Amino acid sequence: MSRERVISLSEVRTQCQKCSLYQLCMPMGLGDGDLNKLDKIIKRRRPVEKGEFLFRLDQDFSSLYAIRSGSLKTYTSQSDGQEQVIGMHLPGELIGLDAIGSQRHACSAVALETTSVCEIPFDHLETLSREIPGLQQHLFRLMSAEIQHDQCHMTVLARMPVENRLASFLIGLSERYKLRGYAANEFNLSMSRGDIANMLGMAMETISRLLGSFQDQGLIQVERKHIRILDPAGLQAIASNCRELPGKPADSSSSHSA
Amino acid sequence: MSRERVISLSEVRTQCQKCSLYQLCMPMGLGDGDLNKLDKIIKRRRPVEKGEFLFRLDQDFSSLYAIRSGSLKTYTSQSDGQEQVIGMHLPGELIGLDAIGSQRHACSAVALETTSVCEIPFDHLETLSREIPGLQQHLFRLMSAEIQHDQCHMTVLARMPVENRLASFLIGLSERYKLRGYAANEFNLSMSRGDIANMLGMAMETISRLLGSFQDQGLIQVERKHIRILDPAGLQAIASNCRELPGKPADSSSSHSA
């Protein structure tokens, strides 16, 4: 399944190790042997082109996907046909966690640009995580972090006025980019204004106006999809969201969607 | 820690088994031996009285809690002091999952009435779930279900007008009560109007008005905290929320908070 062509052991061994993101999507502190095992179950697949689906709502669940490059959005379709964007996902993040329980995808994942992912068959991962304690622990923590993140997003949606929501979104994005080694204060939005608005529970026009207003206030600089954060502290102050719990010990790595 | 007094083996063995809810909070299909092991790590503790905290925001995480009877609400406090109610939790549900990642509670849990819980030290549970495959799988599924539920709630908050939110909440409650063997169409709200409003991102006055209007429409009958659903289908139609994914195979048990 995972490895058809014949390759040297050292080549196998380095697949995950050479990925600059493996500490994010997968556990820290695994020995070479463990990493090797992990590597063996991962399927690499051709990149997903912009607009293509990685998986679709209601499809049978079999794998988690770790994003290596590019980005995707996930969304559900309401019974009335309306779409609801759930999240935007960056390199180093793991998607599909919500489908484990029902064994069926609860949302669709579509690439926002050319995106490459590692496919991780979940039954193999489950087996492996029984053998590798650190892996099991990491998975629990990842899922927990996702729960915490979603609860934070619920809070944002329930209480905050639109300004705060958008600031919160931008700060969140910035932090996630930083975590993965990209520039924290300068990045490209891969989602359209419409998608961002949808995700934050507001109208596209409002996003447009707010970006303009943030720019006028000297908080950010916008040029189409390109965002530069000029005043992170000021933006943070507007966001004033669920403070990122520093997390006590170890990882604190993960954080999902926006 | 968990068992100071001397008791017979058969007594130990039945603690979880005799609990009518163990299939919900803990895995189905465990043998007696496994159930016994599980039982050994669970601490019973005196009931939490109404208004008492089970745990508080920022407190160190050590255990999950399975609710045996009663109910709790969980909520976070914003930096501005505002509370945001995250969920209401019923017997058979497991709370604390959001704290695994950061090792610190991301919300406070307070009893809405006298409530008894089983405390499950998470490090023991983690160890045990390496030994018992079914347990590990169950935990993954529970956490996944929680993620899915939270995403559903995000959708409700982001898109739906107030009518739909409340209908959705009532239907959700009804389903959860049914799942645990209580009457599906007649129950008591243990949260105040204010808490419900807060959780659904609206004003208390709106809840009040909507309950009245639902009653006028003959959908429900309200008497203070007591709710009777007269027209489940009609209410469902208004809710029109993320259809409960039937889940493919096995469990489909869990579903968390409202």
Add this chain to the structure above:
DNA sequence: CTTTTCTTTTGATCCAGATCAAGACCTGGA
């Protein structure tokens, strides 16, 4: 039983942000 306090209901007003409308700007295809 009476008083105090908390919760809920009901009514009147107001406003944040949606919706509607139209124009400007990209981007890609022929």
Add this chain to the structure above:
DNA sequence: TCCAGGTCTTGATCTGGATCAAAAGAAAAG
């Protein structure tokens, strides 16, 4: 190079639900 079909911005209006205000029930306390 030009055209067609997005995507984004900007302005004007409208409205769902919040907020304000006050009364009416419950429940708890004295």
